[in-house]
Amino acid sequence: MTVAGKINTLHFGILLFLLACFFILPAYHVGALSRIMVLAIYAIGLNILFGYTGLLSLGHAMFFAAGMYGLGLSIKFLGVSVIPAFGIGILSAAVLSVLVGLLALRTVGVSFMIVTLMFAQTIYLVVLYFGEYTRGDEGFVLQQAERMLLNFDVTTEAGRYFVAFGAFSICLISFAALVQSSFGKRLVAIRENEERARMLGYDVWRYKLLAVIISGTVSGVAGALYALLFGYVGATFASVQYSILPLLWVLLGGAGKTIGPLIGVAFMFYLIDASSAYTSAYMLIAGLALVILTMFAPRGIAGILQAKVWPWLP
Amino acid sequence: MLEVNDIHTGYGPVKVLYGASLKAQSSEILCLLGRNGAGKTTMMKAIMGLLPVTSGTVTLEGQELHRLPAHHVPRQGIGYIPQGRRLFKELTVDENIEIGLMTRKQSRDTRDWVLDLFPRLRERLDQQAGTLSGGEQQMLATARALCLRPKVLLLDEPTEGLQPSMIEQIRQVIVKMRDEGFAIILVEQRVDAVLSIADRVTFIENGRDVRTTDAATLKQDPSIIAQHLGV
Numbered sequence: 049m050t051v052a053g054k055i056n057t058l059h060f061g062i063l064l065f066l067l068a069c070f071f072i073l074p075a076y077h078v079g080a081l082s083r084i085m086v087l088a089i090y091a092i093g094l095n096i097l098f099g100y101t102g103l104l105s106l107g108h109a110m111f112f113a114a115g116m117y118g119l120g121l122s123i124k125f126l127g128v129s130v131i132p133a134f135g136i137g138i139l140s141a142a143v144l145s146v147l148v149g150l151l152a153l154r155t156v157g158v159s160f161m162i163v164t165l166m167f168a169q170t171i172y173l174v175v176l177y178f179g180e181y182t183r184g185d186e187g188f189v190l191q192q193a194e195r196m197l198l199n200f201d202v203t204t205e206a207g208r209y210f211v212a213f214g215a216f217s218i219c220l221i222s223f224a225a226l227v228q229s230s231f232g233k234r235l236v237a238i239r240e241n242e243e244r245a246r247m248l249g250y251d252v253w254r255y256k257l258l259a260v261i262i263s264g265t266v267s268g269v270a271g272a273l274y275a276l277l278f279g280y281v282g283a284t285f286a287s288v289q290y291s292i293l294p295l296l297w298v299l300l301g302g303a304g305k306t307i308g309p310l311i312g313v314a315f316m317f318y319l320i321d322a323s324s325a326y327t328s329a330y331m332l333i334a335g336l337a338l339v340i341l342t343m344f345a346p347r348g349i350a351g352i353l354q355a356k357v358w359p360w361l362p
Numbered sequence: 363m364l365e366v367n368d369i370h371t372g373y374g375p376v377k378v379l380y381g382a383s384l385k386a387q388s389s390e391i392l393c394l395l396g397r398n399g400a401g402k403t404t405m406m407k408a409i410m411g412l413l414p415v416t417s418g419t420v421t422l423e424g425q426e427l428h429r430l431p432a433h434h435v436p437r438q439g440i441g442y443i444p445q446g447r448r449l450f451k452e453l454t455v456d457e458n459i460e461i462g463l464m465t466r467k468q469s470r471d472t473r474d475w476v477l478d479l480f481p482r483l484r485e486r487l488d489q490q491a492g493t494l495s496g497g498e499q500q501m502l503a504t505a506r507a508l509c510l511r512p513k514v515l516l517l518d519e520p521t522e523g524l525q526p527s528m529i530e531q532i533r534q535v536i537v538k539m540r541d542e543g544f545a546i547i548l549v550e551q552r553v554d555a556v557l558s559i560a561d562r563v564t565f566i567e568n569g570r571d572v573r574t575t576d577a578a579t580l581k582q583d584p585s586i587i588a589q590h591l592g593v
Contacts, residue, residue: 230464233453237461240450247410247444249436249465249510304452 051360052228055306058358059224062307063217070209080321082208084313085216086273087294091301091309092223093267094294099304100227101259102239106161106291107168110148111264113175113286114141115271120281121181123194130197134272141268142261144171149260153253165291172286187282195276208277215273216310219266224306226262228362235259236304267294300341302350306362311349363388363545364409364440364514369418369428371408378404380569381418386514386545391536393556393577394549396566397591402549403445405566406516409547410442411435422514437466441507445518445549449499449506451492455483458491458502462509476505479535497528504535514545521555533559553587565590 049057066085070078090112097103118140122133152163176184192203201207226232237245238252246252275281284290301312316334323333345352354361364386372378378401386392394402407413409420411432420428427435436442450458463473477484480501486494491502500520507515517536521529537559540546550556556563560577567590580586 230460233457233461234464236453237450240452241448243412244444244448244450245461246433247412247436247442248462248506249433251431251433 054358054360055224055228055362058361059220059306062310063213063220066213066216070206070213075205078205078209080317082205082212082277084310084317085212086270086277087297087317088310088313089216089219089273090267090270091294091297091313092219093263093265093270095298095303095305095309096223096226096235096266097259097263098295099298099302099308100232100239101235101256101263102242103256103259104161104295105152105164105260105263106288106295107148107164107166107171108264108267108294109286109288109290110168110171111141111145111267112271112274112290113171113283114144114264115268115273116275116281116285117175117182117271118268119272120188120190120275123190124188125181130195130202130276134276137272137275138265138268141271142265145261145264145268146257148264149257153256153260165288168286168288168291172283172288175283175286182281182283185283187280187284190275190279190281192279195279197276202277203279212273212277215269219269220306220310223266224362227306231255231258239304296338298348300338300348302348302354305348305350305354307353308348308350315349363423364547365419365421366405366409367419367421369408369420370416371404371413372416373413378569379408382566382569382571383418384547384564384571384574386547388513388543388545389540390561391540391546391548391559393560393563394547394566395553395556395563395587395591400566401569402566403518404569406442406444406518406547406549409435409516410440436510436512439510439513440516441510441512441514442516443500443503443507443518443520445522449491449494449502452490454488454490455494455502456487458506459483459509462506466510468509468511472509472511476508479508479538480505495528497524497531500524500528500532501535504532508539512544514547515539516547516549518549519551520548521550521552529555553591557581 069081094108097105115137118137119133122128122136148167152160155163175182195202197211202211234250234255238255242252297312297316298308300315302308319337320330320334324330350361366384368381368383369379370381382401382405384392394405396402404413408415411427411430415428419426422438425438427438450461459473459476482498483501483505494502520532536546557577557580562574563577563580564574565572572590
């Protein structure tokens, strides 16, 4: 089988497995997997920028929140239905990523990290400041009636799972196509050696801006989807914690690997889930596992898979 | 072909070149010689638009390069292979070449041409660039720059740290490219390595070009080398 064939088989195999999970697994895990898939889309968003282009953003929660509030506020205050609200959510994230990209890409390295962190904090404070509309930390709930996707009820377990699954499938497949395209290779070239890419005649800045826009928009898709499927919009999702989490997921799963985000989210979700059954200090166990994994597998779980089993892993 | 005329440049407040000039013609290897810190690499970077040229001009066949943004310079037909090679290590040999081809939208002919120059790379197309030997990495870096089908090629110490058999292969390729009509600017530390292939030599000293002479003259009168390099 050709390398491209192997890659496609792997991705479709994963999707088939996720589809089968709905019919096999008990309700609790089905619910957990819906959440994992939505958060994996968020991690895919960060992976495009961090894993493939080599730009570390510490403020991705702002894009997630832009998608989330774009959808939530337009449903709540404009009374629009789900599909246009979803569009507004994605558009909000896209516009924000253009603005942040234009400004933050004037910096590099650590400064880029700090500038993105700063922008995200600004967005977080804006959410709190307009608490009258956003209800700040407390957040607001989207009613079941407001969450009808045409005639399809996304508040049921099946509805939620299949919308999450559909969105994740689209994101995973288009993400895989993107990183294997010539555009994706150029991003990797920039990550590997920015100056060299420039010396081959590439407008590095333009590619980095495109990466920020794609990455931010995908993160916004995840945010809008999260609000839609779980019916809650709150400022926690704009906080710094939600900028760090996707970074951990990507690092654990494998930065710069297509399957890294899903593995990372699932691993961390079940790690916390399992350890919280034994102790209330479950974050301590999770933290320890993270330290061990980073020490012994700096390239994440997908990195181990690539080294031991699938050298062709994209 | 490529003309550098009286340029001044440096790194921020630190000036490195004070009125340096050189001229590279097609089918010719021009070698830059100078002590450490004389400004050889700085000259390369200034030509490539990586450093701001505060006065003077850089022109390729009459077209001004020093006013262009850095990523436009290679598109005009200048290939630069910096010291230390610097490949895209995670990408395969094939992908590295592909990246080189895409900028100027070169065809498969160009790909075949560079792979014919370096047959060893053809055997290793699917290998990750980071796992190649030093000499092979140098070949790939050169091949990738050639993918732009440049008219001028800048090579910064291409044989540094390589074993003798590899050095010989790289030198043969450089000579072959000269014979195909390229203008080549070569920076080398090792005088013996230079004299056998260079056509002309420009000495750089304290940020200026102090003398340009035929390589044949240097071979007859090595005292000139001692005078400028102190060896």
